[in-house]
Amino acid sequence: MGRASRFCLEFQWLAGYGLLLSIILAEWLFFDEFRTRFNYIAFEYLVYPAEVCCNIWESYQTGKIITVVVLLGVVLYAVLRERYLQRIPDSMPASRRWSIVAVTFCVTLALWFTTPMTASQVTRSRTANECACNGIYSFVYYAWTCRFDFEEFYKTTSDADAVVRSRAAVESTDSSFIENSQHPLDRIVTTGRPQRDVNVVLILEESLGSDFIGALGDTRGLSPEFDKLCEQGLLFNNWYATGNRTARALEAVTTAMPPLPTESILKRDHSTNVFTLAHVLAERGYERLFATGGRGMFDGVKSFMTANGFNHFVEQADYLDPVFVNAWGVSDEDMFHRAAEELDKFHHKGKPFFATLLTVSNHRPFTYPAGRIDSDEQSRENAVRYSDWAIGDFFKRVREKEFYKNTIFIVMGDHGARVYGSQLFPVRSYRVPVLVIDPAQSSASQCSTLASSLDIAPTIMGMLGGSYRSVFFGRDALAIDPKDGYAIMQHNHEIAMLNAENHLTILSSQKRTFSFDVNPTTAELTPKKELYKEDAANLMSIFQTANRLYYGDACHPDSTSRLTSAPSDNF
Known part of the structure; x- marks a missing residue:
């Protein structure tokens, strides 16, 4: 073997060891954050290297980690170098080399088609099942299926039955469906309350789970400002997110569409003409603002919002002198200060406004401006404390504004x-x-109706009163019978419905269905041998209908349709 060939071979071994160690390290960090092997989230993050790389650099001792990886790669190379090189012949016929490549390819292909992802799901422990997976395999699998055909992977029913069940899920005594509409849920909703053209400010707090809230039972004192606000507002204490990513929340609260697996519709290619709450309020003459501390390109947020009803957008580049910036954008206080200024401008123009404000501080690397809370240590709990402080600071500012008393x-x-x-x-x-502070309600109260984030838009419209045209899959959580409440959720390739009786039904890829009873205190799942068939049928119908509407570019009401009191079966 010549010196040049030997050098190339040794370089390949060294690079290979380094790559292998890097993958192992990356998967360990990913598991630390998401408690799963590589999945579609890892695939999606490759699109945004700036945020992801900066986040990793700020969250971990990255310089030391890289040094360790390089040293381990060199050590492995030095230990195994001679053993491998001695086994390699000085020359190898081209036919043999290609034979090795062909055999390797065929074996890999055979393993791919004969080893389904379900092979690792052998216990009731999700964590144990994830540990049994192969990270590289699961990464390729999720990349391969990131935009798969819903009807190919999930159980379905007839289109007619799906429409009937989807309509029944959203129908109320005060709604009238539209005849001959391209959208089977196209309806006029009469709230039964007088119309109020008050302002609406919807604040989405990054990673703020109920476990952090004192008013919901936490004893660590992480949310004093939020808890104070609860003393003057309506707290929903049985509310569920539709997904585990911010893009899912934005999808739910703006469009009230169920979370189609696997990625949010914000990033899909049929998302420039989707009906949103901003469209409804535009009909009532509202200004529509979306403000975030991060970059608008991340997760396709700016392109989606500006294409679907929002006529004002503020992102990281629009903050001229921010107090603090990290991998995900400007601090919460920077975003809130700018938002308060924008809202004041709308008020002085004499127009009502709808603003959606997205925070980013409560996210790894958990960094924030110094001096706001008692500790500057980077931790999840302190990031929650800072985010809570920023909420309190925002409300102190806006209470002094003229628009405050006329804003929900x-x-x-x-x-x-x-x-x-x-x-x-x-x-x-x-x-x-979910906390609502309404000028029409000054005393504290709670609502225990089971709901999920796709119910926010209809609930807001219910508080605003009057009548409106809707194709929302969600419902007004203040207008439904608590025993009829349910929550729609998505986790990886699983979609789920939790009902008011604590029955959980899951539809998984590979056309599988599971049913569980959920302990209301611990949330532990008890498998049921008999499926909750009605819930399974309703769940598949809702997602099947939403999937066909989305990919049929039929997410808007049909302006040429006529009002009717009887539902139409057209789809």
Whole structure:
């Protein structure tokens, strides 16, 4: 073997060891954050290297880690170098080399088609099942299926039955469906309350799960400002996020569409003409603002919001002199200060406004401005404390504004903190607080109706009163019978429905269905031999209908349709 060939071979071995160690390290960090092997989230993050790399650099002692990886790679190379090189012949016929490549390819292909992802699901412990997976295999699998055909992977029913069940899920005594509409849920909703054209401010708090809230039972004192606000507002104490990512929350609260597996519709290619709450309020003459501390390109937020009803957008580049910036954007206080200025401008123009404000501070690397809370230590708990401080600071500022007394504020978590545990579906981590501060209500109260984030838009419209046209899959949580409440959720390739009787039904890829009883205190799952068939049928119908509407570019009401009191079966 010549010196050049030997050098190339040795370089390949060294690079290979380094790559292998890097993958192992990356998967360890990923598991630390998401409690899962590589999945579609890892695949999606490759699109945003700036945020991800900066986040890793700020969250971990990255310089030391890289040094260790390099040293381990060199040590492995030195230890194994001669052993491998001695086994390699000085020359190898081309036919043999290609034979090795062909055999390797065929074996890999055979393993791919004969080893389904379900092969690792052999216990009731989700964590144990994840440990049994192969990270590289699961990464390729999720990349391969990131935009798979819903009807190919999940149980389905006839389109007619799916429409009937989807309509029944959203129908109320005060709604009238539209005849001959392209959208089977197209209806006029009469709230039964007088119309109020008051302002609406919807605050989505990053990773604010119910487990952090004192008013919901936490004893660590992480949310004093939120707890004070609860003394003058309506707290929903049985609310669930639809997913475990911010993009899922934005999808739910703006469009009231169920979370189609696997990625949010914000990043899909049929998302420039989706009906949103901003469209409804535009019909009432509202200004529509979306403000975030991060970059608008991340998760396709800016392109989605500006294409679907929002006429004002504020992102990281628009903050001229921010107090603090980290991997995910400017601090919560920077975003709130700018938002208060924008809202004041709308008020002085004499127009009502709808603002959606997205925070980013309560996220790894858990960094924030110094001097706001008692400790500057980087930890999840301190990030929650800072985010809570920023909420309190925002309300102190806006209470001095003229628009405050004419504004409904909703403060809610976008998703939980991803502390999943071993349950097959981590129901507990999906619970989020939802607090409404309404000038028409000055006393504290709570609502225990079971709901999820896709119910926010209809609930807001219910508080605003009057009538409106809707194609929302959600419902007004203040207008439904508590025994009829349910929550729609998605986790990886699983979609789920939790009903008011604590029955959980899960539809998984590979056309599988599971049913569980959920302990209302611990959220532990008890498998049921008999499926909750009605819930399973309703769940598949809702997702099947939403999937066909989305990919059929039929997410808007049909302006050419006529009002009718009887439902139409057209789809």
